[in-house]
Amino acid sequence: MNFRKILALITIILLGIFILQAFLIIPEKGEIALNNFGKADIENRTAQLYIDKSVNSTNEQVIYKESKDKESGSANIVTSIVANYRALDTLGEVTVLFLAATGLSAILYNKKHAKSNFILKEDSFILKNGIKILFPLLILAGSYIIIYGHLSPGGSFQGGAVIATAFLLKLLSSKEYELDENILKIIEVTAGVSFVSIGLYGLYAEGSFLTNFLETGTIANLFSGGIVPIIYITIGLKVAVELTNIINDLMKA
Amino acid sequence: MTLLYSLLILLMLISGIAALIFDKLVNSIISAGMVSLIAAFLFYFLRAPDVAMAEAAIGTGLSTAIFIITLYKTEGRGN
Amino acid sequence: MIDFLEKWSFFGGSVLLILIGLYGVITRKNLIKIFIGLSLMDTGINVLLVSLGYVEGGIAPIITSTINNNSYNFVDPIPQALVLTSIVIGVAVLALGLGVIIKIYEKYNTLDISEIRGLRW
């Protein structure tokens, strides 16, 4: 324990007290403060409108497989927030991922065409063939998670990460395996451009960026989210490609 | 149920501390992955299955993988 | 005891995790450990955000065949959407940082910040 560590410890403890007292505040009458654990207030707040899908319309019940033409149409409310109500955040987030992948490839530029020298030590038969079987399954699972993201838990980030994991395993399993960077680039460009273009089309057709300009269908049907599933597929492709790029670059570094 | 959560959180904190004090970096990275994994469980208990999946896939899987790759590219190259 | 745990285990635990991570960032000398500290902070803030939106006895905000309408007691979906964004941003920054670390190792052949000119403090 030298002087610096003690100083750090004191700072951290003071900071902790400072933050934790926020939870201890007991509001006087009429005042608001942080909610207690498990007592989050949703009633009459933005969250309730998202759950009711009644931001622009009046409050109606949303019923599984019955309600039609509800605002964002997707049964997974988190998805409807990510890809519809707050889609600009998601565009920003995809941009951050794109930035990280671009920056990383610029950082590790010099050795770009070197081969991956990171493989598991023994080129074991079981591992190689295991991954051969696992690879299509993971790709399938990832695609399923993306496409059904508006109906069930999961979505483009999770699915994209699963697909990237599949490529990670493939890269680990054999020296010879190389990703075709041109194809990756094409997917990357297409996905990014189509996300922005969908937004711009909304601006052109309905007068507002990232509008859900397609008809929404019956809740919990596959084709029910309007542009939500389309946006989710573009995000999913983008996430998968960027994460794969990141892994690929790091491995070749 | 509360006890289960509290135990999990305690375990998460212990793995967090362990990740910082282990000498070997591999162990640190595995401990950090452990923290992420427990966090994924906690998200599930907090009724956030989407976040749990994301944390499991990205936090536990990919983050750990890129940490390991970096370790291999740097100090781990010798071993 | 149980009441105390119920109220504090999530809030206190996640804040403590953030602080542990911050302590690691400040005191560790190895760059990879510093980044482990950063990822602990990220995890901590994510748990904190989601637990701020938890509703006792609530259910996941997905309409399914069993939870077939929206009059159930859902948990707050907005923090979950925010945390999804924050997780992805976290991994992006982490990857960029680790790429820079690899370059620094190539230059100095060490990850110890006390031996790297320009990072000592």
Next chain:
Amino acid sequence: MVNLILIIALPLLAAFLIPLFNYINKKLPSIVVFLTTAINLLIIILNYNQIILEPVIIELGNWQAPFAINIYVGTLELISITVISIISLIIAFYNLNHSNFSSESKFHTLYSIIIAGIYGIVMTGDIFNLFVFIEITTVAAYGLTTFNKDKGYEAAIKYIIIGSISSVFLLMAIGFTYSAVGSLNMAVIAAASNLINPGLVRIISLLFFVGIAFEAGILPLSIWVPDVHSIAPSAVSSTLSGLVFLAGITALIKIFFNLFADPSLYVFLMIIGAISLIIGELIAYQQDDIKRMLAYSSIAQMSLVLTIISVGTKYAISGGLFQLFNHAILKTLLFLTAGLMIKYAGSRNISDFGGIAKKIPLIAVGFSVGSLGILGVPFFNGFVSKIMIVNGSLNAGEYILTFLVLFATVIEMAYYLKVIQTIFFGKISINPHKIVKSYVPIIVLITVVFLLGIYPELITKPLNQATGELLSRSDYISNVLGGM
């Protein structure tokens, strides 16, 4: 009326397309980025007259205003985006000739996105969206820093570590605010802010301060600034110092004037700013590396702006804002010319610049104009704002502050005049390196400096309007929420 979201969407679209353009022609990415910045300026000019009449609120995705993300462009935001678009256009023009990096197209990608992020920070009306745009800007800046293959990595690591810590605190502030108010919209939070427990308001706003001040160049959190600014390529240094700081301060102003207008916080801001001002100037005085000197001077200037704005009177705020925009223009000029001088002399030390003015007169004159502008010499744009700052703080009765500002100006004068003296009258002691000629950006910037110096009404009139809007929160709230 063209929708203002385009100025964020177009740079992003261009950036996503750049790999394709690069495949067609290696020169194309820089041209495309230049064109998008030009189109952005055009869009803003087309909207200018309308926004000056009344603020524009853009609801994204056609959702009703307070419930989804919205973009709010009042007069302050309008002036900011105008200045940003002009400067980004000039830097994009400079990049046409000067970006010979090993991975050039990536540089332009990152540059295009950082501009989009800066616009986003300034315009957004939603606190989580603010976080996302701050992350976009910082991650792009991390990437841009590493384009100096020599020392960029150490600076980038420092930047990434400090940036990630602050972003955690920013997220915490956002989470607390959401938990208390139940909305992420700035206007809703502003409307509810007198209901929040004052202790909690203090905690949240301090967390916000920690999260954003690192972007705005306020000292305890900005220890990364000198490393990053001095090491990054000149175009990046001027973007970071001129535009990112501008965006950071605008975000701080939004938080502390629109969101939580608590007078006790202003005192805190004023003290932090004053300390940071004096320390920044003193360290700048000791520097021999010219870009480090400029970076510390930026820190000092930003602290000056923050301090003066937190005085809180109308006159002082206009002066502070004027100084903020002046600083953006002048620092762009200074960093560009300093970069060219470094290239010419092959050294970063001020003592090696002796007599450089005889060889490259225009660049030396550009640097001097920038310095004199920062010092506030008459006929330069800094003059009016310095006068406003001194008057504003005197009128508000903050005599200590006035003294500190004048003291800081004296230190500033010492180190800037030292550089000018070396450039013009020092002994020639260099064997010059090759230099790419680029006169247009410097001439344009010098013209803007004198234009604002001689006709300050060009900017003071809208600035007074902006200050008025800033001080009447109820108007802001009712603008966004309508009749609610």
